[in-house]
Amino acid sequence: MTEMSSNSGSGGGATGRIGIGLELDATHLKILEVLRDNGRVSVSALAERVGISRANAYTRFEALRADGVIRRFTAEIDHQRAGLGIVALIFVTVRQQMWRQFRAQLAQMPEVEYCAITTGQHDAMIQVRMADVAEVHAMVTERLANIPAVKATETVFILDEVLRRPYVLPSDRERDRGRGAPRRPGPSPSSDPEQGQGQGQGLPLGKMRFVGAAEGRAALRDAT
C-alpha cells in the first residue's frame, strides 16, 4: 500500500508545473494550510477560517480531494510512544535494471516508512522505524540483503528528529522573504505572492556542490 507513482516517466520530476487539472488559487492554498494543521476540522469551521461560505468550502474541498491534491487524511503519531523509537536511514545501491524488483520488494515491507530514489553516491534512501537497534540490524542483513536487486547498503541512525512538517506549501515561503534569500529575478518566476509557481529550472547549478549519480564523493567541503 501507499505506493507513489509520481515523478515516474522522465528521470527527474523536473517539471514542477502546477494545476494539472485543477488550478490552485490563493483560497485553495489557504484551505490546504488549515487542513495541514488540523485535518479533522469540519468543513464549516474550515470555511470560517478561510473566509468563504460553507458551500464554497465544500465544493473546493471535494475538488481538492477528487483531483488528488489531497491524497488522504492521516494522524501523526508519536512513534516513541507507539513502540517504534528507533529510526534509521538505509542508503541502498541498486543493481542496474533491477529497479522494478527493488520497488516490488519494498512495497512488501511495512516497516519502511519512506523510500526515495536519489542522486549521489547511492541510489535510494530508505527510512525505517523499529522497536530497537537489533531489529534494524535484522532488517538490513536478513531482509534487504536477500533482495537480489540490492547491491550494497549503508546504515545511519537518526539520533533526534528535530523537525517534521506534514508538508510544505508554496505559501510558506512568503513568510521568510527578505531574510537571507533574496529572490533574484532570474529563472525562478515565483514572485507572485499568491499562486505563481513556475518551472524555470536547470540553469544555475554551477555553484552547487553536486554529487553525480554513484560516482563517489570527493573531498567536497563547502558550498561556496
Next chain:
Amino acid sequence: MTEMSSNSGSGGGATGRIGIGLELDATHLKILEVLRDNGRVSVSALAERVGISRANAYTRFEALRADGVIRRFTAEIDHQRAGLGIVALIFVTVRQQMWRQFRAQLAQMPEVEYCAITTGQHDAMIQVRMADVAEVHAMVTERLANIPAVKATETVFILDEVLRRPYVLPSDRERDRGRGAPRRPGPSPSSDPEQGQGQGQGLPLGKMRFVGAAEGRAALRDAT
C-alpha cells in the same frame, strides 16, 4: 512551528519503551491503524471498524490525543500539484557546540520539511521541497551557508518518491512474519503479537556496516 523535542536528553533515543503514561493495547493500535488510513473518520465509524462501542471509542480517542500518542491530524497532499515538485536532501555538517543555534535557525525555515540528527559522515539531514532546482540552490548557498553553525553541506536530489507511509505501527510487522526475517529470540523480546515492544538494544551491532559520527566513509560495500 512543529518542533520535535523527542529523544532530547541523552544522545540516542535508545529507550524504545512503550506506554509512558498510557499502556497501549491491541485496541489502541487498531484505532491508530484506522486513523492512519483515514484521519477524518467520525468516532462513530471508528468504533464500528475497531469493534468497540462509541463511548469506548471516544474515551480511547481522547486518551490517545491527550497522552500525545496522536500528535495531530493532517492532510497528505500531492506536492507536485501544489507547486513544490522538487525534493532535495541536504546533508549538513554542523560546527560543534553550535547545535542550539542550528536548531533555532532551522525552525525559521518553512521550506524545510524534515530535519534529523544522524550518525555517519554528516551530522544532520534536511529535506526541503521547492518549486524548482534553482530554489534549492538558493536555499543551500544563500540561506544555509549564512548560518554560522553550518560547516559544510552536501546536496542530493530526490528523483522519485517510491513510498511514503504516514507512520509505521508495531502491528504492521505482524504481516510479514516468516518472510526473510526470522525472529531470533535474542535481544528483541518483541514476540508478543499484540503489544510487546521491549528495548533490548545495543548488543548485536558487530555485523553492521556502521558509520561512526563524522569519521568519513571507508570502502564499505556489503552488509554481510
Next chain:
DNA sequence: GTTGAAATTAGTACGAA
C-alpha cells in the same frame, strides 16, 4: 458564490452490566 432552513449525524452524559 452566498445565505438560510431541514435532515442527518456527531458528541455528551448518564445508568447498567
Next chain:
DNA sequence: TTCGTACTAATTTCAAC
C-alpha cells in the same frame, strides 16, 4: 472498564437568492 441509550449540539445537504 465497557456498553447502551437518551439528550444536546453540531454538521452536512439542499434549497432559493
